[in-house]
Amino acid sequence: MLLTMLLRFHYDRCLAMNFNDLLALTDEAPVAMRLAPVPAHAGPKEDDPGKGGGDGKGGTETGTITKTRPKTKRPNLYRVLLLNDDYTPMEFVVLVLQDVFNKSREEAMQIMLHVHQKGVGECGVYPYEVAETKVTRVMDTARKNQHPLQCVMEKQ
Numbered sequence: 001m002l003l004t005m006l007l008r009f010h011y012d013r014c015l016a017m018n019f020n021d022l023l024a025l026t027d028e029a030p031v032a033m034r035l036a037p038v039p040a041h042a043g044p045k046e047d048d049p050g051k052g053g054g055d056g057k058g059g060t061e062t063g064t065i066t067k068t069r070p071k072t073k074r075p076n077l078y079r080v081l082l083l084n085d086d087y088t089p090m091e092f093v094v095l096v097l098q099d100v101f102n103k104s105r106e107e108a109m110q111i112m113l114h115v116h117q118k119g120v121g122e123c124g125v126y127p128y129e130v131a132e133t134k135v136t137r138v139m140d141t142a143r144k145n146q147h148p149l150q151c152v153m154e155k156q
């Protein structure tokens with residue numbers, strides 16, 4: 001009878017304890033567990049994977065936010081210039097400006113007159129290979145027609 005009462009008392013005490021109290025009674029529980037109560041929520045929130053828990057497997061994953069820069073480089077530009085001379089006919093220069101540089105008749109006339117008066121004038125600004133092709137076309141056309149017209153390019 002006494003044994004039954006003792007057992008009953010012990011059983012009631014155990015029911016009144018929470019899990020941490022029970023852990024504190026056992027020698028198997030690690031010291032940290034016995035001293036510190038387990039927080040109700042110790043892991044990362046499922047809807048907030050970026051905070052605290054890393055990949056959810058216990059690691060601490062860190063991310064680096066990098067701003068990606070576009071890898072496009074602006075090409076070097078070259079001015080294509082016509083030089084004046086005393087022999088190339090004005091009409092030939094106007095036709096070249098229309099054909100090679102895609103100028104309107106009026107624009108071509110203006111550029112030709114500018115070169116005629118000032119000695120040099122700009123036909124356009126282009127990336128290296130485009131400028132080179134235009135210079136070659138002007139020089140080839142002038143040579144075929146036996147005109148001394150000169151065309152050059154310079155880095156802008």
Ligand code: TYC
Nearest residue numbers: 082083084085088090115116
């Ligand atoms: N000066 C030339 C003439 O009087 C015309 C000319 C204009 C020639 C422009 C070249 O790039 C030039 N016939």
